[in-house]
Amino acid sequence: MLFIFxxxxxxxxxxLFFSTLISISSNSWFGCWIGLEINLLSFIPLISNSNNMLSSEASLKYFLIQSIASINFLFSILLKMIFLKNFDFNNIISIMINSSLLMKMGSVPFHFWFPNIMEGMSWFNNFILMTWQKITPMILLSYYFNKNFIIIIIMLNSIIGAIGGLNQTSLRKLMTFSSINNLSWMLMSIMISENLWIFYLFIYTFIISMMCFFFHMLNLFYINQLFFFNMNYILKIFFFMNFLSLGGLPPFIGFFPKWIVINFLLMNNYFFLTFILIMMSLILLFFYIRITYSSFMFNYMKLKWMNFFFKNNFLYLINFLSFFSLMGMIISTLIFM
Incomplete structure (x- = not known):
């Protein structure tokens, strides 16, 4: 099993699963708010661990931040009901609703809680926070978004996500800023089409799940640990493919949804936004390639005697899927050509 519960x-x-279904299937804002609250109260026990002070601190911080976001969301929908026929307040109320949902998903400029909480959690909880916990706020955001405001947020997410990850030594913080950068692409995709967003989220979840499982298996938390361990080079190559795929390097599968988003932006003359997204993705790829290169090239004589032998067949399956993602991208490129 991947994780034991x-x-x-x-x-x-x-x-947690059903709270998301409650929110996205509700026909009123109040029902959406109830789903968000159930989601919050079901995730707190998953984070908290009485034996780990960092987990307890993370659960308290998460509760406080999400409670503030929920209060703002509830206040905003009450204002919307009061000023229903007053169109002068529509922009302000839409920005308030959008801001509370952006805070829920850990988007810039409400992202300061995100790295600290990620640092205090296990890899499985990090995986949930980076993937499943973004679904409800993003779907609610698609119902009522302020286009100009969201475009500014997309650019900020892309810039902060790329620059914030440059000087990180913690893998959890690195994955956090990578998640913030990918959030900009997800926000752009949900503005284009919900089907495209589902496709992007599926590919992103697929890559993140493999990386989190690998980090969990080897108990890795810092970048220098990637340089130390001595393991089968084939496994190592397959694993670092996920880093490159997450950065959106062609011909890996992570590039495919980004390619579709870029095509749409160029067809609709969003040249500056496209330029920002591509340049920030290049910065992400810079430190992913730097980590990959260093992991293969650093040679520690004192660790020559130590080797890792894996008997877990699931790990080989995960690495096969990494290779399959490369082949899938090549095939899809040939089809679209």
Whole structure:
């Protein structure tokens, strides 16, 4: 098994899943708010761990931030009901609703809680926070977004996500800023089409799940640990493919949804926005390639005697999927040509 849970955690995961369904299937803003609250209260027990002070601190911080965002969201929808026929307040109310949902998903400029909370959690909880916890706020955002405001947020997410990851030594913080950068692409894709957003989220979840599983298996938390361990080079190559795919390097599968978004932006004359997104992705690729290159080239004589032998067949399956993602991108490129 990927991660082992007791029955209590399985119950909270079940509630977490259904809270998202409650929010996205609700026909009123109040119903959406209730789903968000259930989601918050079901995720807190998954984070908290009485044996780990960092987890307890992370759960408290997460509760406070999400509560503030929920209060802002509830206040905004009440204002919307009061000023329903007053169009002068529509822009302000839409920005307030958008801001509370952006805070929920850890978007810039409300992202300062995100790296600290990620640092205090296990890889499985990080995986949930980077993927599943973004679904509800993003779908609610697609119902009522302020286009100009969201375009500014997309550019800020792209810039902060790329620059923030440059000087990080912690893998969890690196993945956090990578998630913030990918959030800009997801916001752009959900403005284009919900089908494109689902496709992007699926590819992103696929890559992140493989990386989080690998980090969990080897108990890796810092970049220098990637340089130390001595393992099968084939496994290592397949694993670092995920880094390059996450950065959006062609011909890996992570480039495919970005390619579709870029095509749409260019067809609609968003040249400056396209330029920002591509340049920031290049910065991401710079430090991903730097990590990959260093991991293969650094040679520690004192670790020559130490080798890792894996008996977990699931790890080989994950690495096969990494290779398959490369082949899938090449095939899809040939089809679209």
């Amino acid at each position: 007791n029955s209590n955690k399985m119950f909270f995961l079940f509630i």
